[in-house]
Amino acid sequence: MKFTDLNPHGGIGANCTLCETGPFRFVIDSGIHPKHAGNDSIPRHDLIERNSLDFIILTHCHLDHLGSLPLLSRHHPDAPVLLSYASSILARRMLSNSVSVMKRQRNELNLPELPLYGRGDLSTLYDRMKPLSINTPQRVEKEGKSIEITLHHAGHVAGAVSVEVKSEKERIFFTGDLLFNDQRTLDGADLPLEPVDVLVTETTRGGTARDPGRQRESELVSLLEEVGKTLNRGGSALIPVFALGRMQEMLVVLDEAFRRKAIPKVPVFCSGLGMDLVNHFHEISKNTNRLRFNRKVLKSMGARPLPRKVEPGRPPPMKGIFLVSSGMMVEHTPSYIIASGLLGSDRNSILFVGYCDPDTPGGQLLTTQTGQPFEFEEIDCVEPVRAKIRQFDLSGHADRDELLALARKLSPKTTFLHHGDPHSRTWFANELAGDDMQLIDPEPLITYET
Ligand SMILES: [Zn+2]
Ligand SMILES: [Zn+2]
The missing domain is CATH 3.40.50.10890 (Rossmann fold)
Incomplete structure (x- = not known):
């Protein structure tokens, strides 16, 4: 697989990952950076050739994953947007709010490029959305080859999914934002635990150990x-x-x-x-x-x-x-x-x-x-x-020890560290250093091949 993190600032921000396996080229998530505004807040979509994506996958509707999806989709009008049913409902309300916020920011922050997209972009995006059933493989074919995409419940927030991509050559697993614990309103993640070739794991809580007295x-x-x-x-x-x-x-x-x-x-x-x-x-x-x-x-x-x-x-x-x-x-x-x-x-x-x-x-x-x-x-x-x-420690993300245990159960040949600050990724890199796997803490905008 070829992997490129298109979030120019690194860490957690404008999440957007370009992946290529065999003839297939797709992107997972397209967010905006919560600490930046305007053009500075979006991923480097310009590094992907126009209308070259076969599909786009959305893991969930927090804006660091969703906020620039209308822009990406505008550049790839033939790519369906694959997501959960719940995300297809929530994305509409979240994006409509983003348009209003950007219109306000145009004057407040003096950023003439705002809004980055308008309501017209939203309606064309909605036409391209294709909700998939959870745990149900979706086959995509191209040039005589095929891959299967399966979404799994990731806990975290309503509609959140982890993504499994199975090609003839390899099995790839993206955790997305993940929570194993049940919440009052939402059940925790429900993932398959078969071995994979490539794991892309979130690392949000790598910098914090959970105090056992604070469950x-x-x-x-x-x-x-x-x-x-x-x-x-x-x-x-x-x-x-x-x-x-x-x-x-x-x-x-x-x-x-x-x-x-x-x-x-x-x-x-x-x-x-x-x-x-x-x-x-x-x-x-x-x-x-x-x-x-x-x-x-x-x-x-x-x-x-x-x-x-x-x-x-x-x-x-x-x-x-x-x-x-x-x-x-x-x-x-x-x-x-x-x-x-x-x-x-x-x-x-x-x-x-x-x-x-x-x-x-x-x-x-x-x-x-x-x-x-x-x-x-x-x-x-x-x-x-x-x-x-x-x-209070009520995070929507899995504890670092849980993510480490997941990485070991999936026993990937290659692990990419994702969605975490540098010190959080370093913790995972140190813990996994002795394991029999290739470990990659990817630099933004660099393409890695496994
Ligand atoms: Zn999230
Ligand atoms: Zn996130």
């Missing part, structure tokens, strides 16, 4: 305890979340906690995209028993949209739980604005439930000591850190 269930208990303490002292709790997946999971967790009276009943405020996606989750759950979600949860817990009069640096007009995006408290998002109004009072708390990149405001807040000033640069506001800041 998923006990982390949820600690999170709810912290929410309860905050509400009992008359404060508000901000839980920054990704709109896709984590928000719906937390809605169900909070609803259960209200019913058990584990925390006082207070208003729960949610941001718009996450609330819209609730309807999509509801529709998807009717067609699969792996996703357990009912839109009634919003009504049952009395969830409501954010109050209109939220002003930067001022306490929100109502107290309660703020379950809003983005998960890393990135600038220009509701969690960033709400945090600026809650940070200065020791009654409040800001509770992270996922990974924060150290360069994002969320990552920076996690390393700022209590009492120190914290600057919300974009809105020109400085607040002392008085609210309680905590992070």
Whole structure:
């Protein structure tokens, strides 16, 4: 197989991998880099000859995998886009939101190339989408040769798949973003464990060992305890979340906690995209028993949209739980604005439930000591850190030891390290160094042949 990582910045970002096996040429995922904007945020599609792809595969709908798919598809109009049924539903809502965000950013960030694509590109993309049944091989033929593509449940988020590609010569396995643990709303990964020739594995959590005392269930208990303490002292709790997946999971967790009276009943405020996606989750759950979600949860817990009069640096007009995006408290998002109004009072708390990149405001807040000033640069506001800041280990990604065990079970001849920061990849490289396999930590834009 030939493998080229088209994400120019390396690490986790604009995921996009070009693969060639026999006469077949295809791409897995086409994302945007969450820390860059405009042309700087997209993969190097220009390195692929126009209209030369046989197909494109989407693993799931987080924007680091999906965000530039309309652009790639525009350049390869004959390539069908293979994905799960759930992703075919969720992609529409996510991409439509991206168009609106890019239109806004055009002026805010002064980037004339925005929006990178419009609604017309979205409708042509939707015509090219071909949902595949899970665990069901799909045969593709070309020049007298054939390959089989099989999607497998990857946990992580609704619709997420790992991808198995079997040619006459080799069996290739891409983990995509992977979670083995069951969540409240979604079952964990369900993968075949036969040996493969080539493994492309995510390495997101290579830099962090899981503390054995902090398993998923006990982390949820600690999170709810912290929410309860905050509400009992008359404060508000901000839980920054990704709109896709984590928000719906937390809605169900909070609803259960209200019913058990584990925390006082207070208003729960949610941001718009996450609330819209609730309807999509509801529709998807009717067609699969792996996703357990009912839109009634919003009504049952009395969830409501954010109050209109939220002003930067001022306490929100109502107290309660703020379950809003983005998960890393990135600038220009509701969690960033709400945090600026809650940070200065020791009654409040800001509770992270996922990974924060150290360069994002969320990552920076996690390393700022209590009492120190914290600057919300974009809105020109400085607040002392008085609210309680905590992070809970509820990641949507497999632990590094689980990924290592998977790599050994699949006993590949070649392993590519993917979707991880340099220090995370280094951990895997060191651990697997003694194993009988070729290990490649690919440089961006370089083609490797196995
Ligand atoms: Zn993801
Ligand atoms: Zn990802």
